[in-house]
Amino acid sequence: MSRRSPLGRVRGLGSAKEGAGHWWGLRFSALALIPLTLWFAASVAVMSGAGYETVRAWAASPLVAGLLLLLIVAVFYHGARGLQEVIEDYVPRKSVKFTAILAVQAASIVLGLTGVLSVLLLLFRV
Amino acid sequence: MIQVNRVRNLPAAIRIDGGSKGPLGEGGFMSSDNRPLSPHLQVYRPQLTSVLSFLHRMTGVALTPGTLLLVYWLAAAAAGPEAFATAQALIGSIIGRVLLLGWSFALFYHLCNGIRHLFWDAGYGLELPDLYRSGWLMVFAACALTLGSWVLGYAMRSGAW
Structure with missing residues (x-):
């Protein structure tokens, strides 16, 4: 979904590529991250110094696991898109720019999936 | 002339106001070797x-x-x-x-x-x-x-x- 306004699309305004979708994606993930990061920071602060069993019991709750999955997806989506913007602004050489963005996206996928798998393991391991 | 209070002392060549002549005058905005540069980090006083x-x-x-x-x-x-x-x-x-x-x-x-x-x-x-x-x-x-x-x-x- 590009979320460009119909008038903008008809007039051919704005980015000819995926700029509008990128812009919205960054804002929607930012909006989602406001409650998610506040919840996570508060949870981690409360569990500060707590042992393995406390953290495991916390992560075994489906509600917590669901929120953690949302947090991970939003963090890596937002982080990858944000870094891409910075790279596009400051890296002039096309080859370096392309490679850097690819590396950021690959790292985000690998790290994000590792996080998702960890949350699922914590949720389902008896 | 535009007042630019936030700009540090700069060589005249990159003053935003382009000297005392008007935008199209001699040594002003449009001469090719004396064009105003886009103000960047080192030009602006931090705000x-x-x-x-x-x-x-x-x-x-x-x-x-x-x-x-x-x-x-x-x-x-x-x-x-x-x-x-x-x-x-x-x-x-x-x-x-x-x-x-x-x-x-x-x-x-x-x-x-x-x-x-x-x-x-x-x-x-x-x-x-x-x-x-x-x-x-x-x-x-x-x-x-x-x-x-x-x-x-x-x-x-x-x-x-």
């Missing part, structure tokens, strides 16, 4: 608005390696008690705590300033007095959230609650 803006990007970039810590912590918890104890010890070490302090401030800063950005995107708070008011409010909120989370963390650790 609250610009400094907060740089910091937004810098904290955003700084937070991305912080995601390694998030994933490591979750993976260690999933791996079992021993791996988790190692992770907790690493995070609880002096270096771990210093990094965590930096990342927690970067997180709260980026979060609070991100809310400002969302308001701007919606078209609110773009007047100069509003920018300064929301800017200082945001700095205060980010510091308060950082301090609050650490006070909460240490209080929980010592069993005060």
